[in-house]
Amino acid sequence: MRSSERIGGDIKRAELELMTAKAAAVRPAGLTVPQYSALLALSDHPGAPAAELARLCLVTPQTMTTILQNLVAMELVERTPHQWQRNVLENRLTEAGYATFRKADKGAVAVEQKLADAFTPEERAQLRALLQRCSAVLSEG
Amino acid sequence: MRSSERIGGDIKRAELELMTAKAAAVRPAGLTVPQYSALLALSDHPGAPAAELARLCLVTPQTMTTILQNLVAMELVERTPHQWQRNVLENRLTEAGYATFRKADKGAVAVEQKLADAFTPEERAQLRALLQRCSAVLSEG
DNA sequence: TGACAGCTATCAGAGTTCTGATAACTATCA
DNA sequence: TGATAGTTATCAGAACTCTGATAGCTGTCA
Numbered sequence A, B: 001m002r003s004s005e006r007i008g009g010d011i012k013r014a015e016l017e018l019m020t021a022k023a024a025a026v027r028p029a030g031l032t033v034p035q036y037s038a039l040l041a042l043s044d045h046p047g048a049p050a051a052e053l054a055r056l057c058l059v060t061p062q063t064m065t066t067i068l069q070n071l072v073a074m075e076l077v078e079r080t081p082h083q084w085q086r087n088v089l090e091n092r093l094t095e096a097g098y099a100t101f102r103k104a105d106k107g108a109v110a111v112e113q114k115l116a117d118a119f120t121p122e123e124r125a126q127l128r129a130l131l132q133r134c135s136a137v138l139s140e141g
Numbered sequence C: 001t002g003a004c005a006g007c008t009a010t011c012a013g014a015g016t017t018c019t020g021a022t023a024a025c026t027a028t029c030a
Numbered sequence D: 001t002g003a004t005a006g007t008t009a010t011c012a013g014a015a016c017t018c019t020g021a022t023a024g025c026t027g028t029c030a
Helices: A007-029 A033-044 A050-057 A061-073 A095-117 A121-140 B007-029 B033-044 B050-057 B061-073 B095-117 B121-140
Strands: A077-081 A089-093 B077-081 B089-093
Touching (some): A007 A033, A007 B095, A033 A061, A033 A077, A033 A089, A089 A095, B033 B050, B033 B061, B050 B061, B050 B089
Antiparallel strands (some): A077 A089
């Protein structure tokens, strides 16, 4: 099997370009892409524990802990003990965190919009269906 | 724009599953995916300097240096000064490096084959064309 | 009540990846 | 010859990411 016949390379390259474009889009807000992803998840799930944010962002809990530590240091996120379960820490956006997220989100949405505009609705549905089949096949075994 | 409408998420998820599957495939050989990628590039380009391997693997030279350092420590790669240009270091697979690469490559190729088999030739061409359009659009601006 | 599974969090260690800055060599061109 | 551009390599710092191991809490079920 020659490299030129491998689908994986095309997926990787597209993901790489996506990350590069998104990184450039959220950098003016002072964020990295994983930090933006965490803020996005947090804006949709206020008070979610780190483990839940990790599932939403497709990373491990350890990774999310690292990301949250940096966001707390930047005073964009607050971690407070859960009212009932003392073992759980609730995460919430601060005022500054919400403002920073909105600024970064404009850039990130622009990237997604640019990507979406490159396809007809039919092509878009086709691409997503094919990608979802990739995910399904790969996660089988 | 809702998250469910974003193409980026599908690309990311597919790439994530691909990395997970490949990681599992090359782990028995004692390699990580980036290490395998470096060995693959090296097997096609014996003696290539780190900068060229970095371009082939779509990473920065600094990253490739880190990867090569680990591979040298594992005695899978040898770095020798270039005969003419003293500034350049040539990288070559050792015997053990070649053996390890072949073992890992079997697993990696199996993953690619499984992925390819999930599509008809027409679908495969379609998917690759759509992904390449993604890359092109994203790297424009 | 006690054992167990499943959730939470965290520490430790390693590998990958980037940006930014620095240095040295080669080749070209004024 | 000397300046410039384009290579190469590397150091320093930071962020992200994983595996593996440990510990506490909650709920269920025997």
